[in-house]
Amino acid sequence: MRSNTLALALVASLGLGGAVLAAPPTTTSGVIKSIDAKAMTVVLQDGSSYTVPKGVDLKAFKAGEKVTITWDANGKKKEASALKAG
Secondary structure, eight states: OHHHHHHHHHHHHHHHHHHHHTOOOEEEEEEEEEEETTTTEEEETTSOEEEOOTTOOGGGOOTTOEEEEEEEEETTEEEEEEEEEO
């Protein structure tokens, strides 16, 4: 009986570790400070920088515009999965 309890505790702890790794994306709102279409990056006025996937039309956005960015951390990079005005 004791060995079953230990095995279940181990399985449960491994399951919780996976839940931490699968964290939902973060959403941030701010005003665009600059856009670099060549590097595919957007910098907000607070200094945070986001890499935008290729295929996103950055011409639709301009400095001074308020945006909402949905992003995930990849190491030290913030990779945007969505960028929308407002």
